[in-house]
Each structure stands twice: as C-alpha cells, then as structure tokens.
Amino acid sequence: MATTVRDLPGTGSGGEFERDQHGQPAFTFTIDGQKVTAHEGQTILSAAVAHGILDIPNLCNDEKLDPTSACRMCLVEIAGQSRALPSCNTPAAPGLDVTTKSKKLTHIRRTNVEMILSDHNAYCQPPCQVGCPTHIDIPGYLELIAKGQPREAARLVKEVLPFPYMLGVVCPAPCQEDCRRALVDEEIAICRMHGFAAEQCLD
The missing domain is CATH 1.10.1060.10 (Alpha-helical ferredoxin)
Structure with a gap:
C-alpha cells in the first residue's frame, strides 16, 4: 500500500503525495482534462511527455540540458495564474489544472515564432x-x-x-x-x- 505524505515543503497546505514503486513522492494533476501523475521536481512538460502528451510545441527543450525557457513555445495556461508559463521550466504540482491549447496560446506562440524568424536568413x-x-x-x-x-x-x-x-x-x-x-x-x-x-x- 502506498504511503501518503502530507504538506511536504513547497506543496502548499493540503498538498498530498504518494510514494511510487521507487519510493519517490508522486501526485496527480490534469493536462487538458487528462489526469497525469508526476514526481516532485518534475516539470509540466516532462510529465506530459511521460504520459504520451506530445503536442506541446517546443524548440529549445532537450533532456540532456537544463531548461532555459528560451523559445517560449511551450507556454501553457494554469488555472489561477494570470499569465501563461513555460511548461519546460514550471514544476508540476498537486492539483494543477493545465491547458495547452487555446486561442490565446496559439496567438502567443505564433508571435514568438515570428520574432525568432525576424532576423533569420537563408x-x-x-x-x-x-x-x-x-x-x-x-x-x-x-x-x-x-x-x-x-x-x-x-x-x-x-x-x-x-x-x-x-x-x-x-x-x-x-x-x-x-x-x-x-x-x-x-x-x-x-x-x-x-x-x-x-x-x-x-x-
């Protein structure tokens, strides 16, 4: 039976974790209405990829490198947050409600691509x-x-x-x-x- 750990540092009041088979704290949150499981310290993007959610666009993310949020293509909306955040550099947390597709995000991503290509030749x-x-x-x-x-x-x-x-x-x-x-x-x-x-x- 999994061991429940409540109120770990950084999780906020009422946060709840379970231990996975490797003893790591695990929790759930939602991406576009789909429940996903993540580990403490895992980013939203890495949790999404681990669950086969591969349609969050990104250009600068590489598992061999520390995230830099340079391209700003992987922005997502999180309920309760006033602005979109980079999923490659935003830690997953219990109970997050993440949206990866919206007119607002499409507009932001298109603008960011245009900025990247504005001085791109060849x-x-x-x-x-x-x-x-x-x-x-x-x-x-x-x-x-x-x-x-x-x-x-x-x-x-x-x-x-x-x-x-x-x-x-x-x-x-x-x-x-x-x-x-x-x-x-x-x-x-x-x-x-x-x-x-x-x-x-x-x-």
Missing part, C-alpha cells in the same frame, strides 16, 4: 545549398555518400541536374566557400563528392 536552408546556383540538396547527397549509398546520392543529384557529371566538372564550387564546416575545421570537399556521386551514373 530560409532554413544550409548556406552551401543557398550558395549553389542549382540549389541541389547538398546535405542530402553528402549523407547518402557517407552511408555508403553513392547510387542513391547520384539519383538525388539527377532530380535537379540532368547531366550531373559534366556540370560537376565545370562547376566553380561556390558552395564550398559557404560551408559552415570551415568555421571549426575546413570546408567539406562538396564538389569532389558531387563528382563521385555523378560518376555512379556513368556505368
């Missing part, structure tokens, strides 16, 4: 692909080559370039000048990899 494409006059999927064919699938890489190149080998020979490789790898090491030999993939079309 349309989320890698600089090498933006710098390529043909805009072929450079990361795509490099990944296929790295996986030992040169013929698949060649097929990907041919979706845009009907004569990939010839164009690869004469290409001045502006993509390599924009390669981000040069910031930490040296640029990838993109043009050579293009030629390698294109050679697979010749036999």
Whole structure:
C-alpha cells in the first residue's frame, strides 16, 4: 500500500503525495482534462511527455540540458495564474489544472515564432545549398555518400541536374566557400563528392 505524505515543503497546505514503486513522492494533476501523475521536481512538460502528451510545441527543450525557457513555445495556461508559463521550466504540482491549447496560446506562440524568424536568413536552408546556383540538396547527397549509398546520392543529384557529371566538372564550387564546416575545421570537399556521386551514373 502506498504511503501518503502530507504538506511536504513547497506543496502548499493540503498538498498530498504518494510514494511510487521507487519510493519517490508522486501526485496527480490534469493536462487538458487528462489526469497525469508526476514526481516532485518534475516539470509540466516532462510529465506530459511521460504520459504520451506530445503536442506541446517546443524548440529549445532537450533532456540532456537544463531548461532555459528560451523559445517560449511551450507556454501553457494554469488555472489561477494570470499569465501563461513555460511548461519546460514550471514544476508540476498537486492539483494543477493545465491547458495547452487555446486561442490565446496559439496567438502567443505564433508571435514568438515570428520574432525568432525576424532576423533569420537563408530560409532554413544550409548556406552551401543557398550558395549553389542549382540549389541541389547538398546535405542530402553528402549523407547518402557517407552511408555508403553513392547510387542513391547520384539519383538525388539527377532530380535537379540532368547531366550531373559534366556540370560537376565545370562547376566553380561556390558552395564550398559557404560551408559552415570551415568555421571549426575546413570546408567539406562538396564538389569532389558531387563528382563521385555523378560518376555512379556513368556505368
């Protein structure tokens, strides 16, 4: 039988915990009307994910990192609170009534995305692909080559370039000048990899 612990520090008057099979204090609260169980110190977002509630949007959350609330995409409404709070950095507590979907939250999240993208360039494409006059999927064919699938890489190149080998020979490789790898090491030999993939079309 579970052991009930009342009025633990930080739970407020009348808070009630039960011990789970590992001896951790556990309690319940609701997310969009669904009852979920959480442990002391667990955030609303992590409790939601643990119960298969995966539609709370987030960009900066990573289980390997401490929460920063940087993106403000995981905001939720909590009954009794005057403003939306980041679920990645708000501790779950007994009896919370959490709402993850509303017109207000949709508006806030859309505004936050617009702010994030306001100074974002390259349309989320890698600089090498933006710098390529043909805009072929450079990361795509490099990944296929790295996986030992040169013929698949060649097929990907041919979706845009009907004569990939010839164009690869004469290409001045502006993509390599924009390669981000040069910031930490040296640029990838993109043009050579293009030629390698294109050679697979010749036999």
